[in-house]
Amino acid sequence: MKAAQIIEPNKPLKISEIDTPIPSGKNVLVKMKAVGVCHSDLHLWEGGYDTGDGFMKVTDRGVKFPVIPGHEIVGTVSEIGDSVVGIKVGDEVLVYPWIGCGDCPTCKNGDTNLCEAPKSLGIFQDGGYAEYSLVPDYKFLVKISGIDLEGAASLSCSGLTAFTAVKKAISNSPENILIVGAGGLGLMGVQIAKALSNAKVICVDLDDEKLKIAQEMGAHHIINSKDPEAIKNIMSVCNEKGADSIIDFVNAPPTVKLDLSVIRKRGNIVLVGLFGGAVDLPLVSIPLKAITIQGAYTGNYSNLVELVDLARSGVIKPIVSKRYPLEQANNALEDLKNRKVMGRAVIIT
Ligand code: NAD
Ligand code: ZN
Numbered sequence: 001m002k003a004a005q006i007i008e009p010n011k012p013l014k015i016s017e018i019d020t021p022i023p024s025g026k027n028v029l030v031k032m033k034a035v036g037v038c039h040s041d042l043h044l045w046e047g048g049y050d051t052g053d054g055f056m057k058v059t060d061r062g063v064k065f066p067v068i069p070g071h072e073i074v075g076t077v078s079e080i081g082d083s084v085v086g087i088k089v090g091d092e093v094l095v096y097p098w099i100g101c102g103d104c105p106t107c108k109n110g111d112t113n114l115c116e117a118p119k120s121l122g123i124f125q126d127g128g129y130a131e132y133s134l135v136p137d138y139k140f141l142v143k144i145s146g147i148d149l150e151g152a153a154s155l156s157c158s159g160l161t162a163f164t165a166v167k168k169a170i171s172n173s174p175e176n177i178l179i180v181g182a183g184g185l186g187l188m189g190v191q192i193a194k195a196l197s198n199a200k201v202i203c204v205d206l207d208d209e210k211l212k213i214a215q216e217m218g219a220h221h222i223i224n225s226k227d228p229e230a231i232k233n234i235m236s237v238c239n240e241k242g243a244d245s246i247i248d249f250v251n252a253p254p255t256v257k258l259d260l261s262v263i264r265k266r267g268n269i270v271l272v273g274l275f276g277g278a279v280d281l282p283l284v285s286i287p288l289k290a291i292t293i294q295g296a297y298t299g300n301y302s303n304l305v306e307l308v309d310l311a312r313s314g315v316i317k318p319i320v321s322k323r324y325p326l327e328q329a330n331n332a333l334e335d336l337k338n339r340k341v342m343g344r345a346v347i348i349t
Contacts, residue, residue, distance in 0.1 A: 003130035004329035004347075005066040009047025009058075012330050013129070014066070021126075021134035022079075028087060028135045029079040030095060034346040035128035036072025036153040037324075037332045038184060043274055044069055044123060045333060052253075052278020062117075062124055070128030070347070071097035071121055074144065074153040084138045093141040094152050094308065095133065097121035098160075098298045113298040129329050131349055140301070142308050151318035154184060154344045155307055159318065160299040161272060162188035163307050165247045166196055168270045168296055174244030176200040178234065178262065179219070181249030181273060182210040184344045187217055187319055189247055194218045195315045199244070202237055204230070204258070213319065213342055225258060234262045243267060247296075253277045260285075269293045319343025 001020040004013040023029045043049055044067075048057040059065070073095040077087055087093070100107040100115025107115050119136075121127045126134070135141060144152050162185050169177055174197070179189045182205040193201050194217075202221040203214040211222040221237045223230050235242060242264030248255050251273030259269050260282060269291065286293070299307075310316050322345040324332040332345050 001131040023081040025081040026137045027081040030075040031078040032075045034150040034153045035070040037345040041069045050276035068126035072153040073128035087138045096140040154318045158184040164299040165296040166192045169245040170197045178243040178246040182214040186249040190217045265289045
């Protein structure tokens with residue numbers, strides 16, 4: 001099969017013919033139809049994350065190169081192992097990629113996305129930038145006939161992560177939610193926040209074109225963070241009290257400084273982005289304002305099933321603006337890096 005592999009960080013992905021995996025036992029071989037290009041693929045390709053005082057290498061976290069990236073995988077079942085139940089050849093499926101060790105209490109509780117020994121597809125094992133993907137267990141598939149397949153791809157990461165983050169953000173019944181970053185995740189966040197709450201949605205980005213899409217997706221207010229009046233404008237639409245909840249899909253020093261400047265008393269900050277860096281925390285104002293700062297990482301399988309149902313009902317419409325053949329996987333990553341992608345780009349076969 002044809003596959004795109006990261007051989008080493010920052011070098012072009014190698015696109016070549018490799019052996020097609022053969023499924024056995026509970027394995028399922030999925031013929032890829034579409035795979036989303038996530039900003040996390042870029043961090044993987046760059047080899048790690050900025051920690052503020054250094055670089056956290058993905059290889060120190062268990063990644064082994066070469067690896068086939070891609071964790072937003074949609075396709076049709078092409079072959080099954082002999083212990084597979086309830087899934088047949090030809091079924092249209094979305095792959096749940098956030099696989100764990102399967103044995104720890106967290107995995108047994110269903111939260112495989114939070115396992116301390118993750119085996120996520122497209123990160124710790126081969127993923128979807130290929131004609132076929134081997135899914136280790138049929139229980140990680142969601143049947144998706146009846147919904148747009150290219151759009152459905154982004155549900156397994158950008159949609160699912162935004163879903164988890166919004167659920168955390170609405171736990172304090174906010175009157176308003178500030179969404180920072182109107183990229184693949186943020187635009188999902190705007191739609192999901194509108195679907196799950198009555199809060200006023202304010203969206204911040206540094207790109208007016210992306211903000212325009214956020215408005216089309218239902219954001220009540222859009223604010224460009226490059227505007228010197230950005231903080232004043234956010235406070236003004238929050239009745240001068242500040243944002244009740246903030247979801248930061250960038251999570252870099254300039255955005256977190258903004259979050260801390262506009263968070264309301266009793267407010268809730270959910271950090272999602274992996275852009276990285278470090279900030280000084282104003283320690284006294286955290287207890288005085290009784291704010292909560294928490295992280296969110298993808299979501300569990302049941303959340304994905306719930307989200308697919310929401311998408312099926314038409315409440316969430318994933319935005320796919322660009323399509324690339326597998327041979328152009330490098331171009332897809334470059335375009336995302338150069339901020340040329342609105343919503344999601346997908347690689348298709
Ligand atoms: P994307 O490239 O599609 O979107 C990023 C958006 O942030 C763009 O619209 C960009 O204009 C905006 N932006 C960048 N810097 C900004 C700044 N300083 N101020 C305001 N806006 C700014 O990326 P994506 O696929 O949506 O992913 C976003 C981040 O979330 C990435 O770091 C990704 O790795 C991470 N991520 C986290 C999880 C998780 O579970 N926590 C899951 C998936 C992705
Ligand atoms: Zn992702």
